[in-house]
Amino acid sequence: MTQPPKERVAGTEWVISRVLRIGVATSLLFVAAGTLLSFLQGGGYGTQPSEVARLIGPGGSFPRTAGWLLGGIVRLDGQAVIVTGLILLIATPVVRVAVSIVSFARERDRPYVLITTVVLGLLLLSLVLGKAG
Amino acid sequence: MTPLGFTLVVLGISYVAGLLGSLVGVGGGIIVVPALTLLMGVSIKKAIAASIVSVIATSSGAATTYVSERITNMRLGMVLEVATVTGALTGAYLAAFVPGQGLFMIFALVLTYTAWSMLRPRGRSIEPVADAMADRLRLHGSFFDRSLGRDVSYRVFRTRLGLAVSYLAGIASGLLGIGGGVFKVPVMNLAMGIPIKACTATSNFMIGVTAATSAAVYFMRGEVLPFVAAPVAVGVLFGARTGARLLGGMRNSSIRMIFVSVLAVSALKMFMEGFK
Numbered sequence: 001m002t003q004p005p006k007e008r009v010a011g012t013e014w015v016i017s018r019v020l021r022i023g024v025a026t027s028l029l030f031v032a033a034g035t036l037l038s039f040l041q042g043g044g045y046g047t048q049p050s051e052v053a054r055l056i057g058p059g060g061s062f063p064r065t066a067g068w069l070l071g072g073i074v075r076l077d078g079q080a081v082i083v084t085g086l087i088l089l090i091a092t093p094v095v096r097v098a099v100s101i102v103s104f105a106r107e108r109d110r111p112y113v114l115i116t117t118v119v120l121g122l123l124l125l126s127l128v129l130g131k132a133g
Numbered sequence: 134m135t136p137l138g139f140t141l142v143v144l145g146i147s148y149v150a151g152l153l154g155s156l157v158g159v160g161g162g163i164i165v166v167p168a169l170t171l172l173m174g175v176s177i178k179k180a181i182a183a184s185i186v187s188v189i190a191t192s193s194g195a196a197t198t199y200v201s202e203r204i205t206n207m208r209l210g211m212v213l214e215v216a217t218v219t220g221a222l223t224g225a226y227l228a229a230f231v232p233g234q235g236l237f238m239i240f241a242l243v244l245t246y247t248a249w250s251m252l253r254p255r256g257r258s259i260e261p262v263a264d265a266m267a268d269r270l271r272l273h274g275s276f277f278d279r280s281l282g283r284d285v286s287y288r289v290f291r292t293r294l295g296l297a298v299s300y301l302a303g304i305a306s307g308l309l310g311i312g313g314g315v316f317k318v319p320v321m322n323l324a325m326g327i328p329i330k331a332c333t334a335t336s337n338f339m340i341g342v343t344a345a346t347s348a349a350v351y352f353m354r355g356e357v358l359p360f361v362a363a364p365v366a367v368g369v370l371f372g373a374r375t376g377a378r379l380l381g382g383m384r385n386s387s388i389r390m391i392f393v394s395v396l397a398v399s400a401l402k403m404f405m406e407g408f409k
Contacts, residue, residue, distance in 0.1 A: 013207070017197040020341070024193045028370065031363045035140065038360075045136035045360065052139050055360040056175050082359035089189050089366065090352060093345040096193075100211065111270060115211055119342065122218045126349040129226060 012103040016096055023092030030085025038078030045078075094123050136360070143173060144364040151191060151372025156379065157392045158333060160312035160340070161369040162188050163247060166240060167399035170406070175361055177236045178228065181310030182356035185348045187369040188312050192341035194370050195377065199334035206274040206331055209289060210338045213299040217313065217343040220303020225347035228308050229354070237407035240309050244400035247315050248393045259291075259324045266292040276331060290326045299339070307347035312340040 038044035045051060072080020097120045104112040134142070150164035162184040169180035199205045228236070267273065267289040275286035298320045302313035314336040321332040351357050 013200050013203060016207075017200040020193040020200070021197045024190055024197075024370070028190070028367060031366055034359065035363045035367075039137060039140075045140075047135055047137070049135050051136050052134055055136060055139075056173075056179065056358060058176075079359045082363045086186055086352070086357060086359065086362060086366070089186060089193075090345050090348045092193050093189060093341040097214075097342060100207075112208065112211065115215060119211065119214050119218055122215075122222060123342065123346055123349070126218075126222055126225070126346045127353060129222065129350060 012100065015099055015103065019096050019099055020092060023088060023095065027085040027088035027092065030088060031082050032085075034078045034081030034083075034085060036078070037076060037081055041078050094120070097123065139173065140360075140364050143169070143361065144368045146172070147187065147365045147368025148372040148375075151187075151369035151374075152376040152379075153372075153388070153392055153395070154369075155191075155195075155373040155376030156388050157251065158318075159247065159315055160188055160191055161372060162309075162311040163244065163315075164395060164399070165365055165369060166310055167244070167403055169361065169365070170237075171399070171402050177233050177240075178356055179358055179361060181228070181236070181308075182348075182351040183358065183362040183365045184310035185306070185344050185351060186357060186362045187366045188306070188310070188344040189341050189348060190366045190370040191373045192312065192337050192344060195373065196334075196338045196341060198377075199337060202276075204276045204330055204334040205338045206272070206276075206289075206327070206335045207338065208270065209272045209274065209295075209327075210335045212270055212272065212292070213295055213317075213335075214339050214342050216296040216299035217303035217306070217317075217339050218346045220300040220305075221307035221343045221346040222303075222350070223300075224304040224307025224309075225350035226307075227304070228351075231308070234407045234409070236309070237403045241400045241403035241407060243305060243309060243311070243315075244396050244403065248396040248400065250315060250319065251389055251393055251396075256319065256323050258322075258326070261288065261290050261326055264290045264292055274327075274331060278328075278330065285328055285331075287326055287328055287331070291324050295321060295325050303343050303346075306340070306343050307350070310347075312337075313343065314340060 069080055069083060073084060097116055101113060101116045101120060104116060146168045147161060147165055150161035154161040154164065165184045166180045169175040170177050272289040275284055278285045299317055302316040305311060305316060306313035317336045318332045321327045322329050
């Protein structure tokens with residue numbers, strides 16, 4: 001089946017805008033739900049003014065570990081749910097780039113497969129560098 | 134202030150930042166970072182980390198509309214992304230070595246530049262030149278302009294200059310937690326020959342990936358605090374949405390003046406913070 005090139009590009013645009021929309025909506029849902037949970041839970045945000053200093057202070061750094069995150073999600077810990085939402089948000093553009101590599105590959109557009117692969121590589125490198133820095 | 138009070142105030146500030154930002158065509162980060170540091174007592178690095186996460190949300194949220202309306206030049210966006218992402222990595226990496234005072238000073242300079250660029254009259258386009266790189270990469274584009282009611286086609290020039298400026302915009306983004314469109318858009322419009330609507334849409338499209346790069350670095354360093362980042366992300370996104378909807382009926386010059394005043398006051402306060 002042969003499609004005219006313009007149609008294929010339109011398909012890519014549709015998929016990309018879908019990926020972005022779903023990514024943002026899902027992550028915001030997690031962030032909002034996590035915030036609500038953090039206020040309701042005993043070990044969460046608390047109600048005293050002194051808690052703010054703890055929450056924005058140098059001690060409150062995230063993520064602690066992957067283990068903390070997984071355990072937190074299982075226990076429905078508010079802040080772990082927010083962190084999950086934030087990870088989804090950061091991942092959304094990464095998925096968008098990955099989708100465009102696939103669609104350029106399908107169009108056999110070599111230079112653009114290369115360009116988007118470089119972008120994806122740099123994005124993944126940022127995760128490694130962050131850990132090291 | 135209780136944690137609930139803090140969350141609600143930050144949510145409100147971020148909403149207003151996103152709203153005003155989208156009305157004048159910049160991201161919310163340029164207001165969120167000064168507000169979090171000067172008003173809420175958040176350290177500058179944590180404020181930048183929270184802001185960069187909100188930049189992803191606004192960019193991705195707005196990109197869905199532009200991309201499906203095909204105003205975004207996706208090929209150009211992907212080419213320039215190589216430069217913005219490299220810049221963002223550089224910026225986020227540098228942020229670990231620049232002390233807090235230094236960040237205040239650099240941020241104040243960028244605020245001043247942004248305020249100035251909004252006040253000055255729009256510059257004049259530079260003569261088109263042949264650009265073999267743009268031809269080879271097929272960067273030239275066209276889109277349907279609803280306000281003109283017809284298709285607009287354009288050719289792209291000076292791709293190398295665009296790459297250089299995009300790299301610098303990426304550094305600013307990674308270092309300061311802003312989108313960086315304020316640096317890219319004028320060059321894309323005046324030097325590269327791209328119509329302003331396509332510039333804004335394409336810049337916005339790139340900003341999500343740029344911000345994701347530096348956000349990942351901040352996140353892995355543990356600078357992204359859920360308590361701060363959550364209300365900022367939600368507030369800025371919904372503010373920007375409201376702004377996009379209001380855009381038609383507002384008087385542009387008065388909003389611009391309000392915005393420039395906010396930027397000027399923030400710049401001054403941040404300079405003072407940097408000298409402390």
